[in-house]
Amino acid sequence: MIDVKNVTKRFGEGQAAVTALGDVSLTIPEGSFFTLLGPSGCGKTTLLRLIAGFELPTEGEIALDGESIGHLAPNNRPVNTVFQNYALFPHMSVARNVGFGLEMLKRPKAEIDSTINEMLDLVQLGEFATRRVDQLSGGQQQRVALARALAPRPKVLLLDEPLSALDLKLRKGMQSELKRLQHETGITFVFVTHDQGEALAMSDQIAVMSAGAIRQVGTPEEIYTAPQSxxxxxxxxxxxxxxxxxxxxxxxxxxxxxxxxxxxxxxxxxxxxxxxxxxxxxxxxxxxxxxxxxxxxxxxxxxxxxxxxxxxxxxxxxxxxxxxxxxxxxxxxxxxxxxxxxxxxxxxxxxxx
Amino acid sequence: MDKLLSIFRPSTGSRELRRQPLFTGMSWLVLLFLYAPIAVLVVFSFNDNRSVVRWTEFSLRWYAAALENDDIRRSAMISIQVALSATVFSTIIATMAALATTRGGVYRGRSAAIALINQPLMIPEIVTAIATLAFFSILRQLTGVTGIGWLILAHTVFCVPFAYMPIRARLSDMSVTYEAAAADLYATPWQTFRHVTLPLLMPGVMAGAMLAFVVSLDDVIITLLVAGPGETTLPIYILGQIRRGVTPEVNAVSTILIGLTVTMVTLTFFLQRKRK
The missing domain is CATH 2.40.50.140 (Nucleic acid-binding proteins)
Structure with missing residues (x-):
């Protein structure tokens, strides 16, 4: 469970300061598919980056399962990210990309190898292990990025508009694939999107954001049938x-x-x-x-x-x-x-x- | 460089450019003046004659003579020793400087730091040479230390901006998302540098190192003033020989130097292309 408590994030100082998030509080239940939905500039990506550790909160606290993580470096948080443009390491094979997290954690070689195979099977890319990343299609790169982020078994998986670079048909396929992965792994997914259709189709819960604030949190049905504002x-x-x-x-x-x-x-x-x-x-x-x-x-x-x-x-x-x-x-x-x-x-x- | 060249061949205007009056003539003229002297030098290094203007017969005798000349061998070894050391040190310093100026976030004085690193390129070399001579004289006297270390130090310093430019260019083009992804996947800052930043930066580092090596190998003015006795580098030796007229032996040494440089440039080019 993620607890965001009164988090404010400002960029810049003094007169030029921009408030990206203003006193945001939010609880993300464990094992749920949770979506941050809002137009660009609403602060959803900033909130995601705060949970990942790429930004530190100006004020407030973020806790994961009761432990404060708001000021830890990204490498010390049991949280992994699927980036918008995937950010796969171009100088490594598919397998080494997937095994990178465990390699950095200095896990035994046998464990890394078996996890790589398991993850590539999970995203149906078993036969691509030795390929170079730039030999894959966009959809395949997307799935490698997912496998890489899931391999260290994080407590939370963050997804930053991961489907926006795919064409419509692939996007529909990936939507159900993501739901399936979330279901099979039981990991909490925090998904950022500006596409309300995507949010409604995939989420257990949605937080609608605008102008650095959360406007409403609820199930897709609640958000759709009973909008508050x-x-x-x-x-x-x-x-x-x-x-x-x-x-x-x-x-x-x-x-x-x-x-x-x-x-x-x-x-x-x-x-x-x-x-x-x-x-x-x-x-x-x-x-x-x-x-x-x-x-x-x-x-x-x-x-x-x-x-x-x-x-x-x-x-x-x-x-x-x-x-x-x-x-x-x-x-x-x-x-x-x-x-x-x-x-x-x-x-x-x-x-x- | 590709970007720079592409403005000369815009996708639609290339034919028009070629039709400009004088375009072909000017191009050949420029190429002629750039490469003809070098071609002449290379050709006459194979001439079986003491003259450097009259061709008689093909021969490798001047190469043999050059390789047997102890002075040439000694000065070549010193050149390589100085250039290699200066390349290693300046590339390391330039890499650190490039990281600090592109990955250190925004801080007060960053632009000033970049300007200070690049400024030596704008200062006339003779000024740097005289300043270094004076400064090193003081230091030598104070410390009592002598030796080739001073020459390596001087070369390292003026090589830094040359090595810095391509490394910084590569780093600013490189998305920080790769490093964020590494940190996200539990890599410590050192592991991130070792496994992600450095391998991706390698083409830039190689280009920087190559530039530093060539600049150091080629230097005359600073070396002339800073080098101590017995620290004659190859360019200084050649310069000394030239005073007695151009000999085919000097042609042969120069041709070897050209060959070395061309090989390095070609090698780096193919290494970079393979990476892409």
Whole structure:
């Protein structure tokens, strides 16, 4: 288990100092596939480098299984990294790359050799042991990098956007391969990515980050269906964010209304919001298109665009207050027609800003 | 160097460049003035005649004479001894300096340090020579130490910037991720240097060492002023002989020197290419 406690990281000094991470706290459970998700510059890679030991925290502490590791050199941490560009040693064979960690730990030769074979089998590169690194394809190099990082049996494996250099087809294959490896080894994986699809597909838990802070931690389902803030809702998938008025709270539930419509009871990310204008998240797949005059319609607007994408169509509906909403339908309405939008109120979410 | 040359043959403009007026003529003229004197020297080293302007017959007699000449053999040995020692010491110092200026993080005075290391290249050699002569005289008197060590020390010093340049260039081109990966895989700083940084840096170190060796082997001015009695290097000996006119024997020695240099350059070139 990794405990990140009130970690702040600043680069530079005085006036020119840049805060990459501001007072971040996070618990990564043992044996889980944990993803740090966020746009570039959000601090996710800095957090990874702090866990690896390539950076030292300006303030705060990092503990691994209760032991403080925040100020140890990288070579003294039982943590290994798969780098974004793999960083395989070009002057060594595949086998020596994989055995490098154990060689540095001065393990017996027999143990190193058997681990190399075991690891290369694990990533299905058994017959490539004697090859030079530059004779391998990108996908193969990726798997050597994984084998090299897993060979010393670290407590934690850090992966810094390892799939970003691969083409789409290879990336899909590697996603399930990574899940399989995590499952087979039981090692805690900390995965950094800016790709929300990747994060949702692979993770046990996701921490969504922005501007040096953690915005939300949860399972992929929680993050997807119950985003707490406008940022998270915006970043995960193509959620619609519409305007509403908050009337008040009834326990944990929020009472809201759209325009001058009837009051609705919905979920809220926080009960500390004050009544007035708020934003509500609305997933495209939970919306149904109905007649404009239907009683059940919560929102009304005009179809301004419609795109066919094979399994259905995506319609763009402009609401009366000018906000546009994406809707997935099987049979689109003609552009220019007025429609009503209905949706399950249990899927609505009032967001923090 | 490849990068530097590539600006002379841009992918689309190479044919246009060749069509520029005078391009071909100028190129041949430059090549002629660069290599014709050397070619003449090499050709006449095989001349069976005392003259260095009139060709008679092919012969190796001047090579035999040069190799049998004790003065030439002695000065060649001193040259090699000084050049090898200076190469080893200056390459080690230059490697350490390059590591400190590229891998030591950002610190106050780093740019100044780089400038100070390179500055000797800009100072006229005669100034360095006179300064070294004066300084070493004081040191010799104070310590009472004499011997060839002083000459090696002087050569080491002026070889450092030459060795430093290619090593630093290689290091700045080299991604620090390799070293981070090594540290991540439990390598101590020394193990990281030994197993990752140094092997990857080797082409740069070889190039630096070669430059240092050639510069040391070739030096006249500083050697002339610093060398003690009996420390005559090959260039100094040749210079002394030239005063009595160019002899075919000197041609033969010079040709051997050229052969040695060309062999070293070629060897390094192929070593580097193999690594890639």
């Amino acid at each position: 406008r940022f998270v809702a915006d970043f995960i998938g193509d959620t619609n964010i519409v305007n509403a008025t908050l009337l008040g709270f009834d326990g944990d539930a929020a009472k809201i209304k759209f325009g001058e419509g009837t009051p609705l009871t919905v979920h809220a990310a926080s009960t500390s919001l004050s009544p007035g204008p708020v934003h509500v998240a609305l997933r495209p797949e939970t919306i149904h298109v109905v007649d404009e005059r239907a009683e059940t319609a919560l929102l009304r607007g005009e179809v301004v665009d419609s795109t066919y994408f094979g399994a259905g169509s995506q319609m763009l509906v402009r609401l009366e207050d000018g906000v546009s909403v994406h809707v997935q339908v099987s049979t689109p309405r003609p552009v220019g027609s007025r429609v009503g939008l209905e949706c399950d109120t249990s899927m609505l979410h009032v967001l923090e800003d």
